[in-house]
Amino acid sequence: MRTGRERRSSRVRRARAVRRRRTVIIICVIVAIPLITLGALAGLLLVGLHTVAAVQQDLPSLEAQGEVKLAETTQIFAADGTLLAYLHGEENRTVISGKEIPDILRYAVVAIEDERYYSHSGVDLEGLLRAFFANVRAQRVDQGFSTITMQLVGNLYLDRTDISLTRKWNEMALAWQMERKYSKNEILDMYLNTVYFGSNAYGVEAAARTYFNKDPKDLTLAEAALLAGLPQAPSIYSPRSHPEKALERRNTVLAKMYELGYITRSEYLQAMAEPLKLAPYSPYTKVEEPYVVAYVRKLLISMFGEQRVFAGGLRVETTIDPDYQKLAEEAIASTLDQPGDPSAALVCIETKTGYIKAMVGGSDYDSSKFNLAVQAKRQPGSAFKTFCLVAALEKGMDPYNTYYESMPVSLTYPGAPEPWKVKTYGNVYYGISSVVEATLRSDNTVYAQMALDVGAEHIVDVAHRMGITSELNADPAIALGGLRVGVSPLEMASAYATLANGGEHIEPTIILRVKDANGKVLWEAKPKRTQAISAAVAYEVTRILEMNIQRGTGTKANIDRPAAGKTGTTTEWRDAWFCGYTPHLSTTVWVGHPEAQISMDNVHGIRVTGGSFPAIIWQKFMYEADRKYPEEDFREPQVKIQYDRFFRSNYQVVPTSTTISTTTTTSVPETVSTTFPETSDTTASSLPPSTLPPSPTTTLPRSTTTTRPPSPPGPPQTNF
Structure with missing residues (x-):
């Protein structure tokens, strides 16, 4: 029995050994065939790629692809370096260096996109075979085998819409070449x-x-993993649109990183437990100072073209001061603070540089993208009288000792189809008045007569020289702000800055410098400077406009510092302006309804004039803004103004000792001390024909003498 059992046991052991040998042989065959096949394919593929890259004429060469310029996002900055906005087209991109990319993000991308990235030569043969057999089993394209390198060359050099085998072969050839040229980290x-x-x-x-x-570089592990999971299907895994799927994908990336040893177990568990925490909004959708950005964008497109602006990665430095912007917006918001209030625009220019420091083009860019500071062309009212005053002084008129009669006038001149009738608002008149007194009262009837003496063409010329760029009609009513087209707050701020800058006009500048993405300066501002009017005339006009803030129509603009300015109000209170300046800053404020010519005859219970809300807004802004500079007086030029003692006027009148209030000197007369209410600057006249012949006629008394009698007491206080 023992012998039989032993024989049977021996036969069983032999049978088991045979079966084991057969199993080993089968396993060896199963393992060997794929390995041999894989090796053969690998050898053939590598040889093929090498041969193809070297000699095949029909396949692409990496060297022949040239340099690819990636679309990059343009950035706009304020003067202090604060980012105002991004400008981009379809591709929002900012290229950064490898030093700015954290390793944890690299590892996350490699783990989920190409786990054998550091071991292959551009083409992952194991992944290729895996994808091949999987797709054969599925009888469809179920898996891909593109490596990170293949994706890169495909994005850079090949048509991404082409899904042919030829395109894939080209992709592999270029990937193999790229791996020979660049390091793994560079790729x-x-x-x-x-x-x-x-x-x-x-x-x-x-x-x-x-x-x-x-x-x-500031991303957490969980955040890096979430980003790494997006490229495969950005829409499906969007954390904003599909947070649950995004979280699931992130966890898949973390698990893969742990599996491959890129993170420890504790790091893995901690990151897995981290909730999805996104920024409340994308900073690329938020624009600081949208009216400023829109204006800068328009200028950039005119300079560089749309393609370069939205894809060129420009770095744009502007002159805008964020503190001034905040001051301006607060000044407007705190003044026009009730539902239904009119809109306001403000422009502030640094007088010695022409730099635009603040620009408020409206209160709500989302509801209206129309930039009131730049695009609005509105009637300036009496704020345009300043150009008539400059023109008069250029002709040699002495504003302290030249007199006109304040009275309703009906002015005729050759070519006029009907008389030009002018009156003051409220029909209040002052008889014989000096030009200075009429300026402080903003007397329309005096300035209408003076416009005919000076000449509309001269006024137009002065306005253009000083900074007005809009088309101007050479009509006498231009002296009262009666324009056919209108002007913008930017133009008025620029023109008044000429007075503050000793008569030198500097082209307003908002773009200071433009660089490329590498920091190379492409363009730098060199504002055009011209001596528009003499320093003597600019200084004398400034002295008069200083009095206007002290005791004229602009008293609400007083900032307890040297400042000068002029109010402006149009017919039916449809537009209200204050244009003023200090030695440092020129600021213009406009108030009105941008959608139409709507009367502001009852805003907060008052009629809106240039001396009301515009002057108040100007004062709030300039009181703080100008104190960033040391206090100083307007600089008196070495060459003093010279008046023409033989200046003759068609409308000048001879004052008498009982009808005037003036002085026989050219110094600021102490007797001009009456304070005039802000409403007296309202323009009330009909627009005359455009023809302006040299010899106007009227029924007003004329003067043929330049006698300057002594000064009696000033005129009574007006009520308009």
């Missing part, structure tokens, strides 16, 4: 700067800011 960094992460974000810089409003 990975290029990939991370080009790949799409959804929400118009191309590259990790845009992606990190779009979803977390962070620099890539």
